[in-house]
Amino acid sequence: MKSIIALTALTLAVFVNQAAASIPSFGLQSAAGIRSGLQDSDFRINPSKGQIINTPGFTVQIANVADFPALGGQDVQSQIVRVLVRAGQPFIPHYHPRGTETLNALAGVFRVSFLSEGLSPRNVTNILHPGDSTVFPQGLPHETVCISKMDCLFLSVFNSADPGLVPVTL
Ligand SMILES: *[C@@H]1O[C@H](CO)[C@@H](O)[C@H](O)[C@H]1NC(C)=O
Numbered sequence: 001m002k003s004i005i006a007l008t009a010l011t012l013a014v015f016v017n018q019a020a021a022s023i024p025s026f027g028l029q030s031a032a033g034i035r036s037g038l039q040d041s042d043f044r045i046n047p048s049k050g051q052i053i054n055t056p057g058f059t060v061q062i063a064n065v066a067d068f069p070a071l072g073g074q075d076v077q078s079q080i081v082r083v084l085v086r087a088g089q090p091f092i093p094h095y096h097p098r099g100t101e102t103l104n105a106l107a108g109v110f111r112v113s114f115l116s117e118g119l120s121p122r123n124v125t126n127i128l129h130p131g132d133s134t135v136f137p138q139g140l141p142h143e144t145v146c147i148s149k150m151d152c153l154f155l156s157v158f159n160s161a162d163p164g165l166v167p168v169t170l
Contacts, residue, residue, distance in 0.1 A: 031073045042070045047082040047155075057089035065161040072161050079158040085110075085146035093143040093170045099163025101136040101156050103144065105129060108152030114142035115170075141168045 045068045047061040063080040065072035071079060079099070085091050087108070103112065105128040113125040114136050126134060127147075136142040138160075146152035 031075045034069070034073050038070055042068070045070065045080060047080050057086050058091050059084045077159065077161045079161055079163055081156045081158070083144075083154050083156070085144065085152045085154075087146055087149055087151050090143060090145040092167055093141060094165050094167045095139055095141045096136070096158070096160075096163040097139060097166055099158040099160030100138045101142075101158055101163065102133060103128075103136065103154050103156045104133045105131065106153040106155055108146050108150050109148035110152055110154065111145045111147050112136075112142065114140045116140065138163075141170065143170060 045063050047063040050061055050063045050067045053060040053062070061082045063071065063082075065079070070076065083091060085108070107130055110128040111125065112128055112134050113123055115121040115123055117140065126132075128134060144154070
């Protein structure tokens, strides 16, 4: 009985490995198949090596799936964004139509807020210090303002490889 289970497990393991290796590169690939095509160094993800958007008030560095394919596995699906917000400046209010954001405050002091849903939406506001994190639920308008005398830095991680960004006026 034990050996039958072991054999079944082995057959399954071999099948899964073969499936991973033999899936052609069109359309859907297994998570293991995607990983098997990546180098160890593909899992070192540094947003400052991705797309950079510079404005007078803030600088955004984006690690997305186009530059970091390890973010695109079906079991990963993430985007990582590093944002420097200048002292006293806001980061443009916006929402993400396809993803929830976990913002991690690294430097400076932030006032963060999001509008919950409903006919008279609640404004959920917090002051964040380095080491604090917050979440902006998918689809909800939010704002991040650097209220310290020093520049602010945060790192956000999304639960989607393609969260999207839609600016809003508050
Ligand atoms: C929430 O209220 C604060 C204080 O009035 C305001 O500055 C901020 O823009 C509001 N946030 C949103 C997302 O509307």
